[in-house]
Amino acid sequence: MIVIPARLASTRFVNKILADIGGVPMFVKTAQLASKCDDVVVACDNEDILQIAQKFGIKAIMTSKAHDSGTDRINEAVKKLGLKDDEIVINLQADEPFFEEKNLSKFKDFTSQRINDGAFMTSCLKFASSEEAQNPNLVKVITDINDYAIYFSRSLIPYPRSRCDLYKAHIGIYGYSVSTLAQFCALTTKDLENIEKLEQLRAISSAKKIAMLEINSQSIGIDTIDDLRVAANKFGFKSTLL
Structure with missing residues (x-):
């Protein structure tokens, strides 16, 4: 199952999950994409979001604020x-409305395999240029030789004391089993998570293994209005916010 967390509050981009993507709210666009691969439910914290989801025929469930x-x-x-x-649960962020169907299917298969092999959870990465990596809204990750994540940061990692042309950019998607998902939420190692505002650091701090899948993706995560503008130019849609 694919579950899309849809929290209305956002500090960098107010009500961003409602951002207009060619006449469709962003979280709805993401859910429509995901429904091509698996059953989808939106986990929301606002009655308006629930009603919008239902209007578009998307299953939604209310959760705590x-x-x-x-x-x-x-x-x-x-x-x-x-x-x-x-059961395998895929956490697809509501701000990833352009994540490719083929990559979502590939990630589902990868998650099933790696969880069975002993990984605690999974996620994705793609390569980014040194110029792209300067953006603190683009989360970077470094991995070990077995493709497990070592650390995630909004800062440049690794720090380029010598030349570094490509960085590993994290993509906002995660996979777990229902069991490891519950274990994640019981972890209390939140110091790094609170500093960087990156929830996956909770698992890293507890020495849990996050298996990373490298993909080729043209997707753009929408964290800011500038991201929306770049995506509109790239994918050719109109938005009432631009």
């Missing part, structure tokens, strides 16, 4: 849905 992260929100939704412990 008090969650620290999207993963905590998804955990509540999964419990309400009564999914089995070994």
Whole structure:
């Protein structure tokens, strides 16, 4: 199952999940994409979001406004849905409306395999230029020889004491089993998470293994109005916000 956390509040881009993507709210566009690959539910914290989802024929479930992260929100939704412990759950961020269907299917298969092999959770990366990596809204990741994440940061990692032309850019998608999702939400190692505002650091701090899938993707995560403008130019859609 694919669960999309849809929190209305956003500091960098107010109500960004409602941003107009060619006449469709962004979280709806993301859900429509995801529904081509698997069953989808939107985990929301606002009645208006629930009603919009239902208007577009998308399954949605209300969750608490008090969650620290999207993963905590998804955990509540999964419990309400009564999914089995070994079922795979994909956490697709509401601000990834251009994540390719083929990559989503590939990631589902990767998650099933790596969770069975002992990974705690999974995520994705793609390569970015040194210029792109300067943007703090683009989260970077470094990995070990087995493609497990070592660290995530909004800063440049690795720091280029010598030439570094390509960086590994994190993509906002995660995979777990229902069981490891519950374990993640029970972790108390939140110091780094709170500093960088990156929830996956909770797992890293607890020495949990995050298996990373490298993909080729043209997707753009929409964190700011500038991201929306770049995406509109790239994918050729109109928005009432531009």
